[in-house]
Amino acid sequence: MTNSTDVLNGTESPNSTVALNSVEIRGLSRAFDGHTVLHDLDLDIREGEFVALLGHSGCGKSTLLRILAGLDDEIGGEVTVPARRSAAFQSPRLLPWLKVWRNVVLGLPGRPDRALAEKALDEVGIAERATVWPKTLSGGQAQRVSLARALVREPELLLLDEPFGALDALTRGRVQQLVAELWQRHGCAILLVTHDVEEALLLADRVLVMDGGRIAHELTVDLPRPRDLTTPDFVTLRARLLDWLGVTRTLEGTPS
Numbered sequence: 001m002t003n004s005t006d007v008l009n010g011t012e013s014p015n016s017t018v019a020l021n022s023v024e025i026r027g028l029s030r031a032f033d034g035h036t037v038l039h040d041l042d043l044d045i046r047e048g049e050f051v052a053l054l055g056h057s058g059c060g061k062s063t064l065l066r067i068l069a070g071l072d073d074e075i076g077g078e079v080t081v082p083a084r085r086s087a088a089f090q091s092p093r094l095l096p097w098l099k100v101w102r103n104v105v106l107g108l109p110g111r112p113d114r115a116l117a118e119k120a121l122d123e124v125g126i127a128e129r130a131t132v133w134p135k136t137l138s139g140g141q142a143q144r145v146s147l148a149r150a151l152v153r154e155p156e157l158l159l160l161d162e163p164f165g166a167l168d169a170l171t172r173g174r175v176q177q178l179v180a181e182l183w184q185r186h187g188c189a190i191l192l193v194t195h196d197v198e199e200a201l202l203l204a205d206r207v208l209v210m211d212g213g214r215i216a217h218e219l220t221v222d223l224p225r226p227r228d229l230t231t232p233d234f235v236t237l238r239a240r241l242l243d244w245l246g247v248t249r250t251l252e253g254t255p256s
Helices: 063-067 102-103 114-123 139-151 169-186 197-203 233-244
Strands: 006-007 019-033 036-045 050-054 076-082 085-089 156-163 191-195 207-210 214-220
Touching: 019 063, 019 191, 036 063, 036 191, 036 214, 050 063, 050 197, 063 076, 063 156, 063 191, 085 139, 102 114, 102 139, 114 139, 139 169, 156 169, 169 197, 191 197, 197 233, 207 233, 214 233
Parallel strands: 050 191, 050 207, 085 156, 156 191
Antiparallel strands: 006 076, 019 036, 019 076, 207 214
């Protein structure tokens, strides 16, 4: 398959072939004021693969995502990503002076296409909110708009930076399920940055743990979907990830 790709520390390659990989990273480094955040990092993400990225605060997760999104190019090494990529963040970042549908198609070439926006909003379950102002949305609704804005660009790579972190538990579960359904429908590669071990295991094909600016651990999640967090296999994988993260659990199951 021939894709448009960007080599972030080089020149754009409009018709290069990326064999089975949506993302290829080799020797990636990033430092801020002499402090190295990413150090000689290597990573591949396959086309259509759902990858979750865990790690303690400050380990470089969000820095890596920003680099893949094209928001940070002060890097060493080589990063190859699809030209068609989009991102959704913990804050939906909707412009309050634009109606919801206009936020969805903001930045797309040509005149704002309301029909295209409404189709995307329908896919995330809130087409009826197309003409309201963002301030009238709940947190979960605003995050759905953010997902619609990302998906309307038909990305080959979708980058999610803790998009459920500010949601209450019930809403978080619903939006997690929505993301799983959208991923299966669109078939794009996804990189999800999260602090939530169970969230990573519920959604991802593969979970990576960052430490010291590198990928320190990798876990393939070979469990049937939809996943049940009470099954012995799920519990075993969760314990392994918690161990890698340096988290222990008491007999009552509470992190300590």
